[in-house]
Amino acid sequence: MIMVIGSLTVAPEALDTVMAASLEHVHRSRLEPGCLSHAVHLDAENPGRLVFVEEWSDMAALQAHFVVPASTGFAALMSKHATEGPELAIFDANLLRRVGGKK
């Protein structure tokens, strides 16, 4: 499984625009083949910092995601508004244990 942790920081006045685009991106991404989970969060210590946590079945699914036209449009919008980032960390992740929650 491929895990992606993405983040960027935006100025307060850009947050509504960026969050709306982020939620649209998240909802669209969840429908893409191989997307296991995709969500956007706000850093509790920096409300201008958005953090994406994504799980993909494999690298091929993630690479296909990167070239979806709407994805590249979204990435350009994020770069335009970012005061820090955007940055992505891509991991090969193997689930060792799940405690509580979904089985």
Added chain:
Amino acid sequence: MIMVIGSLTVAPEALDTVMAASLEHVHRSRLEPGCLSHAVHLDAENPGRLVFVEEWSDMAALQAHFVVPASTGFAALMSKHATEGPELAIFDANLLRRVGGKK
């Protein structure tokens, strides 16, 4: 490297208490041996849902973290207030690529 994604949902009236305890837990955890990163976030689609993203050097460091008395106290407080969760997913994660941000 070990990655932990933890989450729980709390009622609105408990959010301030739980967030204060979470930030204290995050700051304390960052000082522990083997803690590479530790942060708490709010789910943009569910402001009562806290999501922890943690990176640990290895499983031994994470297991030591779990038995720190303050950690077990924190976990009990989270369980008390949770309306969903808490749940943890523990991954063996290998960084494949970092795009933008810290080198």
